[in-house]
Amino acid sequence: MSNSYLTIEQVNKRFNTGKTSNDVLRDINLKIERGEYISIIGHSGCGKSTVLNIVAGLLDASDGVVILDGKEVKGPGPERSMVFQNHSLLPWLTVYENVAIAVNKVFGSSMGKAERDEWVRYNLNLVNMTHALHQRPDEISGGMKQRVGIARALSMQPKVLLLDEPFGALDALTRAHLQDEVMRIQNELKNTVMMITHDVDEAVLLSDRIVMMTNGPAATIGEVLDIDLPRPRDRIALADDPTYNRYRQAVLRFLYEKQRKVEKSAA
Numbered sequence: 001m002s003n004s005y006l007t008i009e010q011v012n013k014r015f016n017t018g019k020t021s022n023d024v025l026r027d028i029n030l031k032i033e034r035g036e037y038i039s040i041i042g043h044s045g046c047g048k049s050t051v052l053n054i055v056a057g058l059l060d061a062s063d064g065v066v067i068l069d070g071k072e073v074k075g076p077g078p079e080r081s082m083v084f085q086n087h088s089l090l091p092w093l094t095v096y097e098n099v100a101i102a103v104n105k106v107f108g109s110s111m112g113k114a115e116r117d118e119w120v121r122y123n124l125n126l127v128n129m130t131h132a133l134h135q136r137p138d139e140i141s142g143g144m145k146q147r148v149g150i151a152r153a154l155s156m157q158p159k160v161l162l163l164d165e166p167f168g169a170l171d172a173l174t175r176a177h178l179q180d181e182v183m184r185i186q187n188e189l190k191n192t193v194m195m196i197t198h199d200v201d202e203a204v205l206l207s208d209r210i211v212m213m214t215n216g217p218a219a220t221i222g223e224v225l226d227i228d229l230p231r232p233r234d235r236i237a238l239a240d241d242p243t244y245n246r247y248r249q250a251v252l253r254f255l256y257e258k259q260r261k262v263e264k265s266a267a
């Protein structure tokens with residue numbers, strides 16, 4: 001298998017607890033090109049977070065490798081920054097400081113103080129948060145916290161941005177607004193992104209490809225769907241677009257027909 005920008009090759013994952021071994025992932029193979037936006041969708045518990053955690057280096061694969069930009073992933077690193085569903089800001093630091101702490105850690109030796117300050121502000125400006133620089137996490141809304149988390153992840157200039165249900169805890173309107181912001185930022189920065197989602201519309205709207213996982217145990221990639229919709233994408237215009245709806249139906253069919261059958265036959 002030749003390498004792409006990000007290659008997941010023959011990855012298996014078993015969790016061993018006491019005498020029992022739980023085969024969670026089997027034969028995960030995926031190649032992601034630089035600048036691609038990939039979503040991973042699948043039923044709860046199939047192993048989506050496990051895949052992302054292996055790419056993040058937070059978990060080791062039992063077999064197989066992850067190669068990013070020619071280097072094997074071994075342990076966590078700032079070139080693979082992660083945003084979680086439940087914002088993980090440090091509550092005692094301000095919005096500015098939450099991003100600055102990451103910037104100082106990653107670029108402390110290579111950027112001067114003024115340059116670091118400018119970079120923190122640049123990233124907070126990308127997510128429209130410069131009005132709240134000196135507020136603390138408990139003084140801002142859930143959507144604002146997620147924006148700061150995204151700014152913090154982007155500020156590390158990751159080679160791949162890993163989003164674990166980043167909009168999952170938000171109300172529908174805030175979620176839509178933040179999805180639009182992420183699409184705008186993606187258009188501007190052309191990041192390589194892997195995002196876990198349970199939301200079919202979110203997957204189709206944001207992605208270049210949707211990776212659909214089979215049910216566990218021993219979950220694997222069932223189908224990969226190319227989303228060939230021009231960008232920038234407008235959610236309202238797409239609601240009536242036949243191609244958009246065809247993609248949507250393909251994902252729904254996978255999740256609720258094909259994977260339900262697997263569940264029944266396994267029972």
Ligand SMILES: Nc1ncnc2c1ncn2[C@@H]1O[C@H](COP(=O)(O)OP(=O)(O)OP(=O)(O)O)[C@@H](O)[C@H]1O
Binds near residue numbers: 022024049050
């Ligand atoms: N540290 C661990 N030790 C043992 N089993 C684990 C561990 N982490 C995850 N698992 C198991 O691996 C399976 C996949 O979990 P994972 O969190 O990756 O699924 P998921 O698809 O992300 O789920 P959800 O959509 O509900 O977040 C589950 O059966 C889970 O119980």
